[in-house]
Amino acid sequence: MEAKVLQSLHLSTWIGPDSTFPTNSNSMRLCTRFEKKRRVNMLKCSFEQTIKPAIGHRAAGLKISCTSQNSLASVLESGIYTTEEDLVLKKKSEEIEPCLSGRCIYLVGMMGSGKTTIGQILSEVLGYSFFDSDKLIEQSAGGTAVADIFKLHGEPFFRNNETEVLHKLSSMHRLVISTGGGAVVRPINWKYMNKGISVFIDVPLDALAQRLTAVGTESRPLLHHGAGDPYTQTLKRLSKLWEERSEAYTNAHVRVSLERIAAKLGHGDVCCVNPTQIAIEVPLSLSLSLSLSLSLSHTHTHTHTHTLVVKDEPDTRLGTHPNRRLPEEINP
Numbered sequence: 001m002e003a004k005v006l007q008s009l010h011l012s013t014w015i016g017p018d019s020t021f022p023t024n025s026n027s028m029r030l031c032t033r034f035e036k037k038r039r040v041n042m043l044k045c046s047f048e049q050t051i052k053p054a055i056g057h058r059a060a061g062l063k064i065s066c067t068s069q070n071s072l073a074s075v076l077e078s079g080i081y082t083t084e085e086d087l088v089l090k091k092k093s094e095e096i097e098p099c100l101s102g103r104c105i106y107l108v109g110m111m112g113s114g115k116t117t118i119g120q121i122l123s124e125v126l127g128y129s130f131f132d133s134d135k136l137i138e139q140s141a142g143g144t145a146v147a148d149i150f151k152l153h154g155e156p157f158f159r160n161n162e163t164e165v166l167h168k169l170s171s172m173h174r175l176v177i178s179t180g181g182g183a184v185v186r187p188i189n190w191k192y193m194n195k196g197i198s199v200f201i202d203v204p205l206d207a208l209a210q211r212l213t214a215v216g217t218e219s220r221p222l223l224h225h226g227a228g229d230p231y232t233q234t235l236k237r238l239s240k241l242w243e244e245r246s247e248a249y250t251n252a253h254v255r256v257s258l259e260r261i262a263a264k265l266g267h268g269d270v271c272c273v274n275p276t277q278i279a280i281e282v283p284l285s286l287s288l289s290l291s292l293s294l295s296l297s298h299t300h301t302h303t304h305t306h307t308l309v310v311k312d313e314p315d316t317r318l319g320t321h322p323n324r325r326l327p328e329e330i331n332p
């Protein structure tokens, strides 16, 4: 039941019972407590919600039904399983969606940065389809897992397949694509990804190492290791990869930094930032890029459309800028 409720609330598995949903000044505070009463063998659910008015959005209601073997089902509150953050995400996504003109969104970032998790959330609110390029490579290899592809055929074979998958996706529209962590290193891949809009999910290495150690590194061949403390080994390997790739990630059109989101929300630790809060930052960053673009070009001309244009080739001149200004307008 707990898992079902958490799933309905989009809180997912990293928020356990007796935990408080990470909050910020704009969001609803939600505490869940599941207490097993042995004598009557029932689950007691208690939900506390504190609406902070700063954002000016209405609170979403909650409907929590608790059932157990010997007890009556009880409805504590009624409404829809939606948090205020979901509503903000929906609103921001709806605002930016027309400006995307159907262009795909490519999420890039290190292994474990949450591309798949955030991509699924984003695709849903944008009304886009979601693809994970690693999964597509596995399918094209007859269902062979990434780790086995590396083992059987080597990394170059995997990279060629990755490029082929990105090539195919580049002619499609209305997709959110979670790319492999290493997709950024081949310039040809940028040629394909730049048909759409790329978003770099920037997560500190120690947070990545924590996440990946928690889930295990077996499915990630570049991290898989033998002896030694798993966290230390993972961090070491991630650091090496980061050294090789960090510059390539800055080719992305926009960067979504977990450290920046955590600071904005008043969290000392990036681990408190949940995937919805990160997903919200994607349309926000895109609209910021767009409005920057508009205000800059307003100084040159007065005829504007709101169509985002992205360049076909990676533009390394802006490579180190955290919020690279690529979305541009077309003058009719």
Ligand SMILES: Nc1ncnc2c1ncn2[C@@H]1O[C@H](COP(=O)(O)OP(=O)(O)OP(=O)(O)O)[C@@H](O)[C@H]1O
Pocket (backbone or CB within 6 Å): 014, 109, 110, 111, 112, 113, 114, 115, 116, 117, 118, 134, 178, 179, 180, 181, 211, 212, 215, 220, 271, 273, 274, 275, 278
């Ligand atoms: N904001 C978050 N806070 C805590 N854990 C998270 C967060 N986002 C994702 N995770 C967890 O981190 C792990 C990796 O997430 P995910 O698979 O989405 O990353 P990825 O970037 O697609 O990884 P890869 O490139 O290796 O496939 C998962 O176990 C996921 O549940």
Ligand SMILES: O=C(O)C1=C[C@@H](O)[C@@H](O)[C@H](O)C1
Pocket (backbone or CB within 6 Å): 110, 111, 134, 146, 179, 180, 181, 182, 183, 219, 220, 221, 222
């Ligand atoms: O960072 C990388 O190079 C990789 C990341 C994964 O998504 C897979 O694409 C593969 O394990 C390689």
